[in-house]
Each structure stands twice: as structure tokens, then as C-alpha cells.
Amino acid sequence: MRRTVFLFGVFLFAVAVGFFISLRAPKTVNASAIVLSTGAINNYGGNGDLFQDIAEANDFRAWYIIAGNSVFTAWTDGNVWGSDFRDKGSPNDMDASGGSDKAQVYYYTGHGSCPSSQTTTSQVDFFITHGNFGKPDTTHIPTASVWGNSGGRLQFMLIDASCPTELPEITQLFPIFGGLHMVTGNSGDVNHDTQDSEDRGNEFGAQTAGTPFWFLPQLPVGDAWMNTGLIDVQDQVCAVAAAAGDTRDDAINRRENERVTSGWGNPSNNWMAWKWVCK
């Protein structure tokens, strides 16, 4: 009897402690918090200036801050350099003052380049900055950008600029995945283009960051971009999301299910799975 009571007591104590720990631990450790950067350009020196991009980046960043993440850099206009997106040269994407490979998430909003048609085979995936340093301002992503390599931290490169993830050039994006998990962007052409928009970045930020106390759901990056990447775009513009993977299934799984806070390891770039949806 004595032994039974004692064992029962030990059992209850163990259950209680285990239950208590299981409930408390996730609330006291925010292991999934990430570091993000934004680069937003309105001022192109009076040559095709944009109007909404800085506000758009502010909104995007706000959701991440509210969700408990931290900001590495949030440069605007001339402080966003072309070199921030290039793997080679000096400075480059590892520049401590704002290189894009220093954060886990980088959200770029500004001009890109668009081809005359979506069937082009010429190089089209360019960032176009208007920097006060780190020239040139144009960066051809497939040949000049590699993220997540050599100590780089970037996992998600989120591009709000048409059209640096042009579908005809999509297979040329393999080299950018030096550890990078996903890239998102738009595909279009000069007559089917994205428009300057504050809403697009706001909604994308809200959906990827998630905000538990407002019950805003956190979507995988791919799904979030598929339904927000078509906000304020012209007909025939496509939202594109591409993920690297160690295997075919890994790449597909990341494309469909990876969230910015999933905490998954860096993939190799042997496989790439992508999806797109067009308006």
C-alpha cells in the first residue's frame, strides 16, 4: 500500500511537471525570431521617381517588429546601394552597414528592369538602385548575386520590383541560392508591369510575419506571395516564388510550406522548385 501510494505520488508529480513545462516553454523562448532588412527607393533623382515604396517597406517592417523580430537595416533612397546585392567586389552583399546577405529576410522595393516581352531571352533580371555609393546601380541577379554563401545569412530574398524574377530567365536563378532558401518577385514586361503600391508590401508583410494576438495567420512565403503579389499589378503580370532544395521533394516542400520562421537549414542548390500565378 505504502509503495503504491508513493509511486502514484511520483507519477502525478512527473505528469504535473511535464505538463507545466510543455505549456510554459514555448511562451518564454522566442527561438523563431528573425532578423530582417529592407531597402526602399522612391528617389531616382527625378527620373522615374516612385511614391509608395518607402511607406511600403515601413509597413512590411512594422509587421515583423510587431511579431517580435528585429531589424538589421532599413535603408532608403541613396543609402540603398547596388553593391548591397552583389556577391563580389567591395563593398558587397556582406557589407556590415547594409549588405543584403547580413539578415535572414531582405525586402527590396524599388525599380527593376522589364523586357519588351515575356518571351525574351536577353538578360532582364536587374535591380536598379540610385545609390550614393556602391556603384553601379544596376545588378544582374543571376550572374552577380549569391546569397547565403561564405557566412551570408540571407534565407529569403523578397523582391518588389518588376521584373527581376522574369519567368523566361527563371532557370538562371540556380546560382543565387548559395544557402538562400527562397526568392519571390514578379514577372512581366513593359506593357504588363507592377505598379507602385503600399498595400502589396503591407499585406505580404502581415501574411509572412503573422500576428498571433490579432489572429492574423502566418502563411508560408510562397502562398503569401501568390495571393499578395498580384495586388496593384497590370494584367498578365505574374507573381513568382522559387525555392531551392537538397532533393526534389525538399525543394517542393520549401516552396509550398516554408515560413520565414520555420528555422529550416540551408538547402543546396541542386534542385529548385518554383511556382507562379498570373493576373
Added chain:
Amino acid sequence: MNTNIKKLASILGAAVLAAALTFTLLGCNKPSNPETSNNSGLSPEEQEIQKKTKQAAVESLGLKLEGAVDAGHKDNFSGLRTENITFTQRLDSRTYIAYDKRFSNTKQTGIYKDADEMLLKRSHELLERLKIPSAEIATERVVQEKTQVGQRESKTGKLKLDPIEPGKKWALTSRQIGGVPVFSSRATIGLVPNGDIGFLEVHWPEIPAKVIEEARRYRGLVEKGWHPPEQKGTRVESVTVGILHSPASATALDITPVIRVVYAPLDKHIGKKPVSYFNADGKPVTMPRVLLQPPREELKTERVTPKG
């Protein structure tokens, strides 16, 4: 001696049991009953908010809340959450967001394969249940994702591409009121294979009559030859009168009539078209706010250039 040990063991057992119960009660802030949320301590008004939120989720949208339901509200949002489903609605707007995380896991869940017409019919039905006026629907369309996988041989760089496959379908709905487009309103709906909601975002706030009236006045001015301000390095591509308001994910709800001007860069290689919103005087409008209290940031304004 034996009696004392028995007493000690009994006391220890009772103490541990009490501790277990205490831990359980204090540690658990999630309701264990699948049918109810933990709304003890809420005022009658707050309970009413939760009740209406659950009604919108279950009765209007048909969300199946299985297992424990966590419910609550903060600021202008009231929502609930189960293991798979998250639902939130705004208390200051006809704004609803629902997401079933199984929707994303297409490998396990599959994709909705019914005809586009069926998706549009279901979209209509859901909008109707949310009391969205059908007369305000401007355009509806179904877009479908396409997916592809490629492998690159690391040594040779040779590419192998799988065939393109169909992906998720999304029903997109835009809004107008009496011919005036409401640029910021939209409905986006995706379904899981059995027709249940996979993702839904409906943002359709009520627009005050005076805003619509003012927008119509703007339209009259544009028809009479209102000229948009020029922007260097661009040409005016389009001028459209409409209504702008705060987005779905927001704690603010500002609504304003605008004249939207889309500019096209003269350099045709530059992508992303500048868009500016003006009032009838040709002055930029104050853009609708997103967050009433944005998080405070100490942003640097000058970036130090490397020396040498």
C-alpha cells in the same frame, strides 16, 4: 512506525496531487473543451464579440473548428484559432481573413480541381454570406498557379526540367460602387479539394456616401479635362478616379476619394510604374494609414561609406 510512514506517504501523495492540479489550472490558458473558448472574466460586450466572431467563422463561412479553440480580441481584431484554422475579423470593417494551414500542404491535402465556374460560384456564395453587396462586384476571375521543378547537375550545369503542373486556384474579386472603383477593396479566396475554405481574405469596408459623392465630383473634373501633374522621366499612362482606403491588415480605417495617376517610365527598360494619388486640386492626398500606432524605430538616415 509503519503507521507514520503510511501517513507520510498519504500526505506526500495528496500534496503532489494538489500541486499537479494547481499546475494544471495555472499553466493551462487554452480551453480543453473543443466546443468552448475560455471566456471567463470577459465582460458581456466582450463575450458578445467572441460569439459574433464564432458565428461568422462557423455559420457564415462554414469553418470546421476541431479540437481546442483559442479565441480573443485586441484592438479592432477579433479572432479564433484551432490547430489548423486561423480566423480573424475586423470590428471596424467588413474584413475577414481565414486560413487553413492544410491548404498550403498540397502534398498531403491536394489541390482544388473543380472547374473555375464552381470556384466562382462558391466565392459568390461566401461573399453573400458575409453580406457583401453583389452589386458592388466589379470583376471576378480565377487564376491558377503553375508549378515546375528543375535539377541542375552541379558538375556540368546541365538542367533537367519537369513538366509544368497546375497548382492552386484563387478567385479574385474587385470592387466598384456605381462605376467608381474602390482600389483597396478585394476578395481573394482559395479552396481545399473538398470545397472548404483554404484561404479567404475579404476586405470590403462600408464607404461613406459623402466619399462616393466626392469621387463622382472628381470624375466629372477628370472628364472635363483635369490635367495630372507631370513627373520627370515619365509619361502619364492612365488617370482613374476611385476610392482608396486602409488595407485589410491594419488598425486604421481611413477612406478617401482619389484621382489615381499611373506613370510609365520613359526608359522602357525600367520596371515598376510610379503611381500617385491626387485630390481635385492636383495635390497629393494623405495616404490612408495602416497602423494607428506603428512600432517605434530609431532609423538611421545617413549611411557611412567605407574609406579607401
